[in-house]
Amino acid sequence: MNIQAILRGGAVCAAAMFALSGAAMTGFAEESSEAPETESAADSEGEVKTYTSGDYTYSVVIDGDDTNTRSARIESYSGSEEEVEIPAELDGLEVVSLGDTAFAGARLVKKVTIPKTLTEIGKYTFADCSSLLSYEVEEGSLYFESKDGVLYGDEGVSLLRYPVGTKPTEVVIPEGVEHIGHVAFSDCSSLTSVTFPDSLNYIGVSAFSDCTGLTEITLPENITSIQDFTFNCCTNLKTVKLPDALTSIGMAAFTRTAIENITLPEGLTYIGEQAFIATPMMEITVPRSVTEIGYSALGWDETPEELLYCKDDFVVRGYKGSAADDYVNAEEYENTCKFEAIDEISSSAEEGSQADSGSSPEDSEDSAADEEEPADQKDNSGNSGTVKVVGIAACGAAILGILGAAVFSGKKKKEAESKEEPKDEA
Numbered sequence: 135m136n137i138q139a140i141l142r143g144g145a146v147c148a149a150a151m152f153a154l155s156g157a158a159m160t161g162f163a164e165e166s167s168e169a170p171e172t173e174s175a176a177d178s179e180g181e182v183k184t185y186t187s188g189d190y191t192y193s194v195v196i197d198g199d200d201t202n203t204r205s206a207r208i209e210s211y212s213g214s215e216e217e218v219e220i221p222a223e224l225d226g227l228e229v230v231s232l233g234d235t236a237f238a239g240a241r242l243v244k245k246v247t248i249p250k251t252l253t254e255i256g257k258y259t260f261a262d263c264s265s266l267l268s269y270e271v272e273e274g275s276l277y278f279e280s281k282d283g284v285l286y287g288d289e290g291v292s293l294l295r296y297p298v299g300t301k302p303t304e305v306v307i308p309e310g311v312e313h314i315g316h317v318a319f320s321d322c323s324s325l326t327s328v329t330f331p332d333s334l335n336y337i338g339v340s341a342f343s344d345c346t347g348l349t350e351i352t353l354p355e356n357i358t359s360i361q362d363f364t365f366n367c368c369t370n371l372k373t374v375k376l377p378d379a380l381t382s383i384g385m386a387a388f389t390r391t392a393i394e395n396i397t398l399p400e401g402l403t404y405i406g407e408q409a410f411i412a413t414p415m416m417e418i419t420v421p422r423s424v425t426e427i428g429y430s431a432l433g434w435d436e437t438p439e440e441l442l443y444c445k446d447d448f449v450v451r452g453y454k455g456s457a458a459d460d461y462v463n464a465e466e467y468e469n470t471c472k473f474e475a476i477d478e479i480s481s482s483a484e485e486g487s488q489a490d491s492g493s494s495p496e497d498s499e500d501s502a503a504d505e506e507e508p509a510d511q512k513d514n515s516g517n518s519g520t521v522k523v524v525g526i527a528a529c530g531a532a533i534l535g536i537l538g539a540a541v542f543s544g545k546k547k548k549e550a551e552s553k554e555e556p557k558d559e560a
């Protein structure tokens with residue numbers, strides 16, 4: 135058993151995601167397609183300049199079409215108010231944008247009102263706002279709207295943030311919603327059931343991470359890619375039905391879940407690093423279509439001390455010469471699990487069938503005699519193609535909230551050059 139120390143991607147889960155936001159980890163743009171292109175003013179060394187106004191730190195945004203037009207992007211909030219009305223103006227500059235971490239960790243905020251001047255909300259702007267009861271939008275906004283306290287964009291097509299402070303148990307995403315935003319339901323431990331509409335085609339990074347009440351998920355057929363950390367640390371998630379059209383599973387997408395068995399669809403091409411690490415799963419069949427499997431994606435677990443190791447008795451079924459074969463047997467992956475070739479199993483079954491069809495009467499009599507023997511006296515040497523499924527009771531380490539939950543980072547991440555990133559749908 136090969137044991138390794140966990141290498142952390144950052145001190146906390148949110149920090150890891152924020153770092154990823156600058157590394158091509160993009161989904162749909164959380165702004166209208168009509169929003170102007172902008173960039174933040176930087177100093178001579180390329181560092182974004184920030185300024186302080188009351189409880190807000192902001193940067194100056196320069197219009198891409200008119201460099202003389204400047205506005206403000208809120209980068210952080212340091213206040214302690216329960217009801218926050220985001221200002222429409224700071225130091226004479228119109229507030230048009232919220233940075234990726236602007237209100238992340240603002241656990242005292244129960245209600246936030248978004249001004250009509252706002253055209254863009256960052257990927258993880260409201261991560262870990264565990265007390266939020268309602269998102270409100272100022273009348274006249276062309277980019278955002280609120281329905282029953284839920285924040286939407288793109289004329290209702292994108293569900294951007296759900297007020298997890300309301301502690302929902304069963305959520306039905308409305309038909310017509312196509313996108314669910316990054317960290318939209320993250321750390322919503324009260325959530326036990328979520329129903330997705332047929333219209334849904336994108337779920338953002340860490341959208342349901344740490345939703346420890348979820349036990350089963352059925353993803354709609356329009357989902358072709360599962361993003362990084364989507365169901366990370368959903369410790370009671372046991373049953374997952376993947377859509378037939380799925381082509382990729384992102385990094386740590388199902389880390390620390392309770393999945394024992396899962397069927398990977400034909401057509402899947404990519405399984406990200408540590409996608410199924412620390413689950414009770416003991417075997418998996420990898421389709422021939424898979425061309426890339428990330429480091430420690432399959433068959434790895436953790437000790438109570440949070441050390442990673444590859445399970446010696448984990449079985450990866452796949453085709454000889456395929457990505458599954460390479461994953462188990464290539465030295466760079468450092469795996470000690472077992473590879474079982476589907477081709478050989480099929481070949482053995484065919485040979486056995488042919489042998490049975492050509493057996494003599496004497497062989498038939500011997501076979502009949504064997505059937506009368508007690509089961510414990512039979513020779514089981516012919517059962518090499520059968521794998522016993524062993525369930526593991528739990529994932530191990532205690533799960534913290536999104537800002538306290540550590541995210542695994544692989545020792546030797548093998549970059550998938552062929553992996554397609556989700557297309558921005560601004």
